[in-house]
Amino acid sequence: MTNAAATPVSGTATSKGTATTATRLIGAAALALTAFVVVSAFWLTPADAVQGESVRIMYVHVPTAWVAYLAFVVTAITSGFSLARRHRTLGFDRVAGASAEVGVLFMAMTLVTGSLWGRLTWGTFWQWDPRLTTTLFLFVTYVGYLAVRNIDTDPQRRARRSAVIALLAVLEIPLVHFSVVLWRSLHQEASVLNPDGDVRLDGLMLFTLFAGVVAFSLIYVWLVLHRQRLAALADARITTGLDAAIAARRAEAASTSGAGA
Amino acid sequence: MRRAFVVAKKDLMIEWRSRMLLVRVAPFALLVLVLFAVALDSEPLILRAAAGLVWLAMLFSSLLVVQRAFAIETDDAALDGLLIAAGEPAQVFFGKTIAAFVQLVSLAVLLVAGAIVLYGATVSASNIVLLVTTMLTASLGLASVGTLYGAAVANMNSKDSLLPLLAMPVAAPLLIGASRATEAAFGSQTIDAAAGWAWVALLAVFAVVFVSAGAAAFGTLVEAES
Numbered sequence: 001m002t003n004a005a006a007t008p009v010s011g012t013a014t015s016k017g018t019a020t021t022a023t024r025l026i027g028a029a030a031l032a033l034t035a036f037v038v039v040s041a042f043w044l045t046p047a048d049a050v051q052g053e054s055v056r057i058m059y060v061h062v063p064t065a066w067v068a069y070l071a072f073v074v075t076a077i078t079s080g081f082s083l084a085r086r087h088r089t090l091g092f093d094r095v096a097g098a099s100a101e102v103g104v105l106f107m108a109m110t111l112v113t114g115s116l117w118g119r120l121t122w123g124t125f126w127q128w129d130p131r132l133t134t135t136l137f138l139f140v141t142y143v144g145y146l147a148v149r150n151i152d153t154d155p156q157r158r159a160r161r162s163a164v165i166a167l168l169a170v171l172e173i174p175l176v177h178f179s180v181v182l183w184r185s186l187h188q189e190a191s192v193l194n195p196d197g198d199v200r201l202d203g204l205m206l207f208t209l210f211a212g213v214v215a216f217s218l219i220y221v222w223l224v225l226h227r228q229r230l231a232a233l234a235d236a237r238i239t240t241g242l243d244a245a246i247a248a249r250r251a252e253a254a255s256t257s258g259a260g261a
Numbered sequence: 262m263r264r265a266f267v268v269a270k271k272d273l274m275i276e277w278r279s280r281m282l283l284v285r286v287a288p289f290a291l292l293v294l295v296l297f298a299v300a301l302d303s304e305p306l307i308l309r310a311a312a313g314l315v316w317l318a319m320l321f322s323s324l325l326v327v328q329r330a331f332a333i334e335t336d337d338a339a340l341d342g343l344l345i346a347a348g349e350p351a352q353v354f355f356g357k358t359i360a361a362f363v364q365l366v367s368l369a370v371l372l373v374a375g376a377i378v379l380y381g382a383t384v385s386a387s388n389i390v391l392l393v394t395t396m397l398t399a400s401l402g403l404a405s406v407g408t409l410y411g412a413a414v415a416n417m418n419s420k421d422s423l424l425p426l427l428a429m430p431v432a433a434p435l436l437i438g439a440s441r442a443t444e445a446a447f448g449s450q451t452i453d454a455a456a457g458w459a460w461v462a463l464l465a466v467f468a469v470v471f472v473s474a475g476a477a478a479f480g481t482l483v484e485a486e487s
Contacts, residue, residue, distance in 0.1 A: 083481070137430050144427040151417050164478050165413060165427070171474055172431045179434035179463055183441065 018229035023222055030218035037215050040208040054120040059208055061113040063216035064106045065135075071103025071220060072142065072169075079166035082159055090235060091228075093159035096166060097149050098227035100142050102220055107139045130181045137176045141169045155235045264347050268356020273363060275333055282364050286325045290368055293318040294375045304381070311380040312443035315372045316436050319365070319403065324425055326364050327407035330357055331415040340415065340483060350480030354408060358475065361404035369396040373443075382447045391457050392446035398461055399439035402468040406432050409475040412482045431471075438463040 019027075041059035048055035075096045082092035114132070115125040126132065149162050276282055297314045298307050307314075334340040347353045373396065376382045384392055410428040417423060438460040445457025 137433055140426075140430045144423070144430065147423055147426055148413070148417075151423075160481055160484075161413065164481050168409070168431070168474060168478065171470060175434045175467060175470065176430070179437045182459070182463065183437050 018226045018233070023225050026218055026222045026225070030215055030222055033211055033215035033218065037208060037212045040204065040211070045205050045208055046202070051121055054117055057113050057117040057120075059212045061110060061117060062209055063212040064113065065110040066213050067216045067220045068103050068107035068110055070217065071099045071106065071224075072138070074099040074224075075103065075142075075145075075166050076170045079163040083163040083167070089159050090155055091232075093155070093163065094228040094231040094235070095224065097146075097162065097231060098224045100145055100149075100166070101227060102223045104139065104142050104146060106216070106220070107135070107142070111135065111139060128184070130177070130184050133180045133184075134173070134177045137180075138173060141172060145169060155238065262352075262355070264349075264352040265355035265359060268343065268347060268353055269359035269363070272330060272333075272357060272360030276329075276360070276364065281329055282326070282367070286322050286329075286364075287368065287371055289325065290318050290322040290372055291375055293321055294372065294379055298379060307380050308382065309449075311376045311382040312447055312449075313436075313440040314380075315369075315376050315443060316399070316439045318372055319369060319399075319439075320429065320432060320436055322368055323361075323365055323403045323407050324428065326361055326368075327411040327428075328421065328424060330361055330408070331411045335415050344483060350483055351476040353483075354412070354475050354479035355472075357411075358401075358404045358408045358472065361408055362401050365400040365404055366396060369400055376447075384446055385448055388446040388448065388454060388457075391454055391461070392443065394461050395439055395442040395446060395457070395464065398464040398468055399435055399442075402435045402464055402471060403432060405468060405471040405475050406435070409471060409478065409482075412479055415483070435464065435467055438467065 037059060041056050045056070045059075047053050078092040078096040078099065082089045082096060085092070118127060119125050145162065145165050148165050149158060151158070153161075294314065297310075297318070301307050301310065331340075334343060343353055344350055347356070373382075373392065377384070406428055410424060410431065413427065414423045441452055442457045442460035442464065445452040445454055445460070
């Protein structure tokens with residue numbers, strides 16, 4: 001039922017999926033680089049003198065955090081464009097939404113890997129340190145943004161509304177960060193350990209970390225490209241899907257009456 | 262600005278005639294204070310947490326105030342008429358923020374009185390100015406954030422569950438600042454009055470930022486609904 005309506009609507013040459021040559025290349029590069037990072041992170045790089053084996057979490061934690069922040073910056077910029085411009089607002093809106101979805105996913109991974117590392121290194125899953133607290137609020141804020149996007153409405157309305165919410169989030173984050181920093185500094189609790197740890201990075205560790213950042217960024221680009229194409233198909237289905245469905249039913253009626261006669 | 266006051270007066274008159282604040286929101290806010298005390302079950306702990314609990318109760322109650330403020334506008338598409346009558350969306354935003362502010366200040370007075378009576382919090386004479394300034398600036402910030410996000414979710418199908426999710430993370434700096442400043446006014450050992458004033462400055466920045474942002478964004482948010 002749904003496929004019958006979606007296929008004639010897509011209107012592009014790639015009716016079999018959302019992949020193009022470019023995304024296939026990006027995907028292959030991301031896969032190869034990720035494979036290298038896995039091998040290097042587990043076997044080639046040494047354990048840290050202070051933290052031991054737990055330092056290997058860093059090769060996932062740092063790239064996911066980087067991608068999450070990158071994704072939220074992209075969401076903010078594309079939301080601004082979507083609101084300011086008269087044309088192609090929906091295109092920018094779909095990139096903003098796709099980017100926020102991937103950002104929330106990677107921020108969740110950042111929080112999980114960070115907690116696991118914290119348990120091993122600090123002895124607790126969570127520290128109410130300014131950076132962690134801000135990150136947590138950032139995560140909840142974008143979960144709310146996605147909830148607004150998920151409400152069924154016409155794409156234009158969704159685009160304007162979610163763009164405003166995204167820009168308000170940009171306004172909120174510095175305030176949250178500043179207040180949390182002030183909050184912690186006035187309490188003066190002894191921190192268990194410097195959140196950065198005291199990791200000495202040798203050449204291969206640094207290179208693996210860098211490769212991880214590049215690999216995860218490629219995964220991000222790949223996911224966002226696919227996701228926004230999928231969103232474009234879903235939007236097209238809302239706006240022209242009804243016409244297509246009516247046309248399909250008419251054709252069906254014509255063919256069955258023709259067969260009957 | 263005169264039109265904003267007309268909108269505010271309209272909202273407050275509806276509030277006065279329906280007595281919603283008095284019969285629903287105020288009892289709820291006091292109930293939250295009582296429930297915190299029961300849940301924590303330790304008098305020194307309650308006294309130490311008093312300021313934070315007051316502002317948590319304020320945060321929860323403000324959601325009710327804001328939901329009510331937009332429920333009266335979305336019925337019969339009254340918001341469209343209001344926007345036309347007021348001329349500029351920013352005037353409607355200011356008006357509704359003023360009305361929410363008045364209600365929240367009276368709630369804050371009630372809750373601080375509740376903390377003094379139920380939790381045994383004390384305010385020395387020298388700290389009264391700090392306490393009153395905190396209540397005013399924090400209520401203004403809360404009113405502007407609430408009105409802004411209330412407008413964002415008005416006319417949405419699942420607005421009742423969305424408003425807390427959207428507004429609460431944004432109000433986090435306000436919760437932190439108002440709690441710490443009130444703690445200082447209650448005479449805490451860890452925060453002195455000077456630090457309390459630093460938090461009031463943060464609350465003032467917060468209020469200015471969100472009143473301006475609301476005035477700028479309100480039009481886009483409500484036009485998107487119609």
